[in-house]
Amino acid sequence: xxxxxxxxxxxxxxxxxxxxxxxxxxxxxxxxxxxxxxxxxxxxxxxxxxxxxxxxxxxxxxxxxxxxxxxxxxxxxxxxxxxxxxxxxxxxxxxxxxxxxxxxxxxxxxxxxxxxxxxxxxxxxxxxxxxxxxxxxxxxxxxxxxxxxxxxxxxxxxxxxxxxxxxxxxxxxxxxxxxxxxxxxxxxxxxxxxxxxxxxxxxxxxxxxxxxxxxxxxxxxxxxxxxxxxxxxxxxxxxxxxxxxxxxxxxxxxxxxxxxxxxxxxxxxxxxxxxxxxxxxxxxxxxxxxxxxxxxxxxxxxxxxxxxxxxxxxxxxxxxxxxxxxxxxxxxxxxxxxxxxxxxxxxxxxxxxxxxxxxxxxxxxxxxxxxxxxxxxxxxxxxxxxxxxxxxxxxxxxxxxxxxxxxxxxxxxxxxxxxxxxxxxxxxxxxxxxxxxxxxxxxxxxxxxxxxxxxxxxxxxxxxxxxxxxxxxxxxxxxxxxxxxxxxxxxxxxxxxxxxxxxxxxxxxxxxxxxxxxxxxxxxxxxxxxxxxxxxxxxxxxxxxxxxxxxxxxxxxxxxxxxxxxxxxxxxxxxxxxxxxxxxxxxxxxxxxxxxxxxxxxxxxxxxxxxxxxxxxxxxxxxxxxxxxxxxxxxxxxxxxxxxxxxxxxxxxxxxxxxxxxxxxxxxxxxxxxxxxxxxxxxxxxxxxxxxxxxxxxxxxxxxxxxxxxxxxxxxxxxxxxxxxxxxxxxxxxxxxxxxxxxxxxxxx
Amino acid sequence: xxxxxxxxxxxxxxxxxxxxxxxxxxxxxxxxxxxxxxxxxxxxxxxxxxxxxxxxxxxxxxxxxxxxxxxxxxxxxxxxxxxxxxxxxxxxxxxxxxxxxxxxxxxxxxxxxxxxxxxxxxxxxxxxxxxxxxxxxxxxxxxxxxxxxxxxxxxxxxxxxxxxxxxxxxxxxxxxxxxxxxxxxxxxxxxxxxxxxxxxxxxxxxxxxxxxxxxxxxxxxxxxxxxxxxxxxxxxxxxx
Numbered sequence: 002x003x004x005x006x007x008x009x010x011x012x013x014x015x016x017x018x019x020x021x022x023x024x025x026x027x028x029x030x031x032x033x034x035x036x037x038x039x040x041x042x043x044x045x046x047x048x049x050x051x052x053x054x055x056x057x058x059x060x061x062x063x064x065x066x067x068x069x070x071x072x073x074x075x076x077x078x079x080x081x082x083x084x085x086x087x088x089x090x091x092x093x094x095x096x097x098x099x100x101x102x103x104x105x106x107x108x109x110x111x112x113x114x115x116x117x118x119x120x121x122x123x124x125x126x127x128x129x130x131x132x133x134x135x136x137x138x139x140x141x142x143x144x145x146x147x148x149x150x151x152x153x154x155x156x157x158x159x160x161x162x163x164x165x166x167x168x169x170x171x172x173x174x175x176x177x178x179x180x181x182x183x184x185x186x187x188x189x190x191x192x193x194x195x196x197x198x199x200x201x202x203x204x205x206x207x208x209x210x211x212x213x214x215x216x217x218x219x220x221x222x223x224x225x226x227x228x229x230x231x232x233x234x235x236x237x238x239x240x241x242x243x244x245x246x247x248x249x250x251x252x253x254x255x256x257x258x259x260x261x262x263x264x265x266x267x268x269x270x271x272x273x274x275x276x277x278x279x280x281x282x283x284x285x286x287x288x289x290x291x292x293x294x295x296x297x298x299x300x301x302x303x304x305x306x307x308x309x310x311x312x313x314x315x316x317x318x319x320x321x322x323x324x325x326x327x328x329x330x331x332x333x334x335x336x337x338x339x340x341x342x343x344x345x346x347x348x349x350x351x352x353x354x355x356x357x358x359x360x361x362x363x364x365x366x367x368x369x370x371x372x373x374x375x376x377x378x379x380x381x382x383x384x385x386x387x388x389x390x391x392x393x394x395x396x397x398x399x400x401x402x403x404x405x406x407x408x409x410x411x412x413x414x415x416x417x418x419x420x421x422x423x424x425x426x427x428x429x430x431x432x433x434x435x436x437x438x439x440x441x442x443x444x445x446x447x448x449x450x451x452x453x454x455x456x457x458x459x460x461x462x463x464x465x466x467x468x469x470x471x472x473x474x475x476x477x478x479x480x481x482x483x484x485x486x487x488x489x490x491x492x493x494x495x496x497x498x499x500x501x502x503x504x505x506x507x508x509x510x511x512x513x514x515x516x517x518x519x520x521x522x523x524x525x526x527x528x529x530x531x532x533x534x535x536x537x538x539x540x541x542x543x544x545x546x547x548x549x550x551x552x553x554x555x556x557x558x559x560x561x562x563x564x565x566x567x568x569x570x571x572x573x574x575x576x577x578x579x580x581x582x583x584x585x586x587x588x589x590x591x592x593x594x595x596x597x598x599x600x601x602x603x604x605x606x607x608x609x610x611x612x613x614x615x616x617x618x619x620x621x622x623x624x625x626x627x628x629x630x631x632x633x634x635x636x637x638x639x640x641x642x643x644x645x646x647x648x649x650x651x652x653x654x655x656x657x658x659x660x661x662x663x664x665x666x667x668x669x670x671x672x673x674x675x676x677x678x679x680x681x682x683x684x685x686x687x688x689x690x691x692x693x694x695x696x697x698x699x700x701x702x703x704x705x706x707x708x709x710x711x712x713x714x715x716x717x718x719x720x721x722x723x724x725x726x727x728x729x730x731x732x733x734x735x736x737x738x739x740x741x742x743x744x745x746x747x748x749x750x
Numbered sequence: 751x752x753x754x755x756x757x758x759x760x761x762x763x764x765x766x767x768x769x770x771x772x773x774x775x776x777x778x779x780x781x782x783x784x785x786x787x788x789x790x791x792x793x794x795x796x797x798x799x800x801x802x803x804x805x806x807x808x809x810x811x812x813x814x815x816x817x818x819x820x821x822x823x824x825x826x827x828x829x830x831x832x833x834x835x836x837x838x839x840x841x842x843x844x845x846x847x848x849x850x851x852x853x854x855x856x857x858x859x860x861x862x863x864x865x866x867x868x869x870x871x872x873x874x875x876x877x878x879x880x881x882x883x884x885x886x887x888x889x890x891x892x893x894x895x896x897x898x899x900x901x902x903x904x905x906x907x908x909x910x911x912x913x914x915x916x917x918x919x920x921x922x923x924x925x926x927x928x929x930x931x932x933x934x935x936x937x938x939x940x941x942x943x944x945x946x947x948x949x950x951x952x953x954x955x956x957x958x959x960x961x962x963x964x965x966x967x968x969x970x971x972x973x974x975x976x977x978x979x980x981x982x983x984x985x986x987x988x989x990x
Contacts, residue, residue: 153860157891158801160762244760244804334783336759426862426891429799431766431955431962445961447769560961 007038015042021373028367036305036353037361040368043271043309044278047536050372053502054534057515065528067491073283075116075196075266077530078188079492081556083449086193088122089185091130091457091496091552093535097238098180102147106180107155107241108313113184114161115267118250119316121194121257122186125430126444127156129166129182130457130496130550134175136413136742144178146743151241152182153424158243159250163425164433164442166457170413171598176540181496181533183457183552187446194257196266196276198319198345199284203263205343206325207273208332209249209315213298215239216272216311245314252335253316259331261324263345268315274308274368276317278351282365284319289352290343292360304355319345379512380505388466391599393585399669402638402716402724405594406672407734409635410642412593416738417646440566440630441486441555452560454488456553460634461546462587463602468510470602471587472517472549474677477610478633479553480525484614485629485680487564487621488555490525495532495551500544502536510547511536518549524607525614527553546598557621564621566630567648568683571710573627575644575652576692579613579679580702581637581659583670589634590673603677609700610678616699617680625688625695632679638672638724640681641707642714642731651728653715654707668723672716683709751978752778754792756822756838758813759784763799763836763955770955771796775971784816793978794831794875795822797838799891799953809852809894810840819845831875831974832947836892839939839949848942848949849907850899856932860893864963865930867915867938867952868922874914874941875977876948876970885922886915886966888957890930895951897933897940904934915939915950 012022015038025033025041033041043049051058063071069086070078076090094109110127117124129152134141156163161184198205216239256262264284266276273295281288292307302310318339320328325341332339346352351368353361399405409415422437434452435443441456458479464471480490495518500507522529532552538545557563568575585591586600620626632640637659641652660666666674678701684692689705696703714731716724753771757764764781771779782789789795802813813819819841826832826847834842842848855861866887869880899907907913915938919928929936931951939950954967 150859157860157862157893158760158762158804160800242804244801244806247760247762247801247804334785423863424860426860428862428889428891428953428956428962429762429766431769431959434961436963447773 007032015039016046017042021045024373029363034361036308037363039305039309040274040361040363043274044368045372049271049275051534052373053375053377053536054511055374056376057512060515061519061529062523063528063530068528068530069190070193070530072531075119077492077494078120078193079530079554080190081451083451084190085446086188086190087185087453087554088117088120088188088193089183089494089552089554090116090531091181091183091494091550092116092533093496093498094180094182095177095498095535095538098148099144099176099178101238102144103151103154104238104240106148106151108239109180109182110152110155111241111243111246111313112269113182114159114246115269117184117186118253119196119265119267120188121192122188123254124161124184124186125432126185126442126455127161127163127182128442128455128457128552129163130459131168132174132179132548133170135170135172138175141175142743148178148180149421149424155241155243157426159247160429162427162429162433164427164444165437165455168418168421169461171461171546173543173545177538177545179498179545179548181550183494185453185455185554194262195264195283196280197264197284198280198288199286200263201286201345201347203322203345204320204325204341205288205290205345206318206320206328206339207295207315207342208318208337208339210242210245210312211296211298212307212310213312214302214306214310217306217309239311239313241313248335248337249314249316252332252337256328256331259327261321261328263319263321265316265318268317270311272309272311278365278368280317280319281349281351282369285349287346287348287350287352287365288343289346291354291357293356294340294342296340304353304360308353377502377508378505379509381509382506388599389601391586396595400594402668402672403726405590406638406642406724406726408593409589409639410731410735411738412589413739413742415589415635415639417736418739419736420740420743434560434563435486435565441482441488443486443563445560450559452557452563454483454486454555454557456482457550458482459548459550461548462592462598464514464547464549465598466587466600466602468513468547469517470605472514473521473605474602475549475551476518476521476525477605477677478631479551480527480614481631481680483553483555484617485564485566485631486555487557487562487618489618490527490553490614491556492554493522493527493529493551495529495549497534498538498545498548498550499536500539507544514547514549521607525611559622562621562624564626564629566644567628568644568650568652568709569627571650572686573683573709574686574689574705575654575707575709576682576684577659577679577704577706578616578682578696578701580676581666581671581674581679582676583666584674584676585670588636588673588675590636603675605677612699613678613680613701616696616701620692620695625684625692626682627685628683630681632681633675636673636675638716644681645714645728646732646735650709651711651713651715652707652709653711656716656718656723658704658706672724751975752780752792753794753796754782754789755779755796755798756818757781757783758802758816760802760804761798761800763953767796767798767955770958771971774958774968775975777975782818784818786818787821789821789825794974795825797834797841799836799838802837802841810837810844813841814845823847826947829944829946831977833876834949835953835955836951839951842947842949847947848940849903850897852894853896853898854894855896861930862889862891864889865952866918866920866928868918870913870916871911874945874948875974877914877973878977879969879973883922885918885920887964888952888954888967890952892951895931895933897937899934907940908935910943912940912943913937914941914948
């Protein structure tokens with residue numbers, strides 16, 4: 002194991018800094034081989050090591066009475082009763098999805114599904130949170146169409162329903178789309194399987210697709226900014242094979258039912274390297290493998306390539322010695338070949354051989370726990386002073402409210418996402434109680450009376466304007482969405498998408514956002530059981546809007562009580578829960594009508610928010626609340642409109658009833674302000690007093706603001722319309738806007 | 751009464767069919783692995799949806815070579831009731847138990863949504879409990895469900911009353927707008943000339959409980975229970 006000194010250019014190609022290299026020399030006590038350098042390079046990349054983010058992530062609340070597994074494993078897990086666990090995680094695949102949208106997104110789905118079944122859970126639902134630039138650009142339309150097709154292609158084939166999510170648009174994502182994918186699975190609470198290697202002499206098995214040259218240095222790529230040469234990095238994107246993954250999924254779940262496994266881990270970012278050293282590190286053991294035994298797709302692959310390949314659909318298993326035949330038999334049944342490539346050792350080292358000759362030997366901890374940790378410098382960004390100076394008065398006279406409503410309904414961020422979710426199989430497994438586009442997605446848990454409500458949310462404009470409050474608002478919105486469906490928020494996973502952490506301004510955004518997220522989660526009693534950090538989301542030096550996405554899990558004790566967002570019956574009373582204030586900063590209104598992201602995000606009172614969420618859950622439990630819709634992008638007007646869509650029944654709302662008496666709100670503010678902690682619910686007339694009383698008990702202001710009925714969306718004062726749009730027209734605008742923006746022929750169906 | 755739910759590598763609606771038969775309908779159901787050589791005395795054979803073998807060559811093209819398909823063919827030849835749903839329908843087309851082929855949807859996209867289908871004929875084991883002209887609201891979920899057959903085959907299908915389900919509006923009208931995928935003559939499902947083998951693209955097994963949006967599909971499974979019971983099990987023609 003000798004090699005010459007490493008040149009600067011070699012280091013640069015590996016994304017390693019000089020001082021990091023000095024550390025490698027110190028840890029090894031010698032020059033690394035090129036294979037070892039490659040291994041350090043991927044394990045110490047931002048993507049794998051979290052070197053810039055770890056100090057901040059440690060402050061997040063990760064424990065709670067329901068938490069069965071916090072961060073550090075392949076996914077988190079919470080107890081959902083009946084002896085069952087919900088195993089879930091969200092992960093990003095942003096960089097690959099820009100370079101090759103279809104495969105980038107598809108393999109993102111494949112990766113997160115593996116993280117879930119690796120824990121012994123059967124995946125039952127997918128969500129995604131996507132961000133794209135302006136659809137005016139052909140590049141962005143191509144990216145979005147490819148990403149959606151890729152998610153559909155993988156998820157549909159493997160048979161896991163995509164039941165919800167969110168899509169946002171902003172120019173900052175043009176050259177750097179965000180593709181965050183969430184997966185949730187169910188396992189027995191006492192049968193969760195860990196990614197650990199232990200027991201000296203236990204065999205280490207490789208199973209799944211053969212190793213090729215695809216994806217080499219994917220983790221390193223995901224840890225650098227994009228520039229005009231990024232398109233040349235296409236070979237670093239992997240190609241997905243959902244059929245192979247389906248076989249792996251079924252075979253692994255079958256193997257896990259036997260008692261033959263010590264641990265199992267998928268080979269995701271950094272491939273064989275990461276799975277080997279992480280499993281060893283978790284189990285306090287060493288792992289020795291011989292790369293010549295690894296099944297290879299191409300001839301002439303070097304050990305360096307084999308160790309760094311990110312070929313998809315591969316798993317690493319540690320099997321109990323003596324049980325090898327049982328494991329091999331199950332994989333054979335599924336036409337998969339489990340190959341023994343090494344053994345567990347006691348020395349805590351990752352030892353890689355090639356036909357018996359040692360070509361890399363590194364202590365596991367050097368690659369995991371002792372990887373570099375940075376407390377990077379932070380500085381408040383200069384743009385904040387400017388956006389805070391915003392004064393709504395400078396906007397001039399507002400447009401007619403009805404015209405504004407039409408514009409907002411046609412905005413891609415607000416418009417119906419049917420064009421997208423129709424391409425996702427959202428019904429397979431026959432558990433989907435609330436389908437995409439109707440608020441949080443809800444899936445029942447067969448064999449129990451329970452259901453889970455799932456939502457992924459982040460309003461990045463709010464985070465941009467105030468990372469601390471914005472991240473709190475993201476937590477609040479995600480939790481409120483599952484509460485609207487009747488689910489008690491019991492756990493969350495986060496995907497933190499930011500720019501280059503080496504820039505103090507970006508690091509400041511990140512730190513403030515994590516701080517805000519932690520504070521909100523503590524106040525609402527929601528643990529974060531894991532997640533993912535995606536940094537370097539920049540193109541030509543410009544960062545995306547800071548986008549910390551929350552994937553939220555809500556528990557319904559009674560699946561039959563799931564609440565949808567749509568009104569049910571003419572004559573039902575519309576009640577506004579929460580308070581409308583003159584808060585237009587960062588709103589959809591400001592962006593769509595004035596092309597501005599300015600002002601302060603809405604204020605958030607976490608105690609009030611917690612009360613609202615408990616109220617929504619309590620009101621759903623007894624069937625009191627007949628429909629509930631979180632009041633967010635586009636404000637009250639859009640929320641009421643969306644509550645009417647697909648029902649054929651309109652609504653009449655009295656704007657004077659909306660604002661508190663001490664708030665003199667203009668019509669624009671009343672209709673389009675995005676004040677936090679609000680929901681529009683409907684209730685049968687006879688039970689209005691019951692709802693108002695329940696709201697009072699929870700400390701939530703509640704006002705009767707209108708009635709379900711008629712064929713228009715009518716917002717008036719004293720019976721005089723302020724804004725009125727025919728429901729059919731509004732729905733047509735909302736339903737077709739995205740297809741029109743994508744220049745896709747509306748489907749005939 | 752026992753249903754055999756055939757599992758190919760890549761089947762993904764096998765659990766849904768099993769759930770519908772066993773837990774909603776209350777009949778016996780058993781998974782039969784594609785490498786098995788026996789249907790284990792089943793009265794009904796169900797080929798579920800999914801992406802058998804990843805649908806990599808053509809949908810259903812590789813699954814037809816699975817060992818169990820020889821047994822399914824014998825079972826069908828003996829008059830046993832066989833239903834292929836979505837990918838199962840595509841497998842039946844590929845192995846020649848039903849005529850025609852599937853093209854990509856007119857939209858060139860995968861489509862998952864509720865549609866309406868009209869029951870055209872009630873003299874098959876899978877529609878015996880339906881009312882002629884009954885409109886069912888059940889979902890589709892496919893990328894290649896655009897039914898195609900040569901003109902003479904199509905003419906024969908219609909002449910022999912082999913078109914069993916047709917895409918229509920909610921009120922049962924055959925219109926272009928009600929055709930989700932471009933299928934010829936709005937065809938959603940057909941049977942063989944013996945009428946015991948039925949294939950359809952929509953998923954009746956996904957529409958057996960109101961909780962998941964509709965129970966209109968249950969009648970398809972109830973039909974075969976009724977047919978087999980009234981025939982005293984004689985429909986199943988495979989030597990047991």
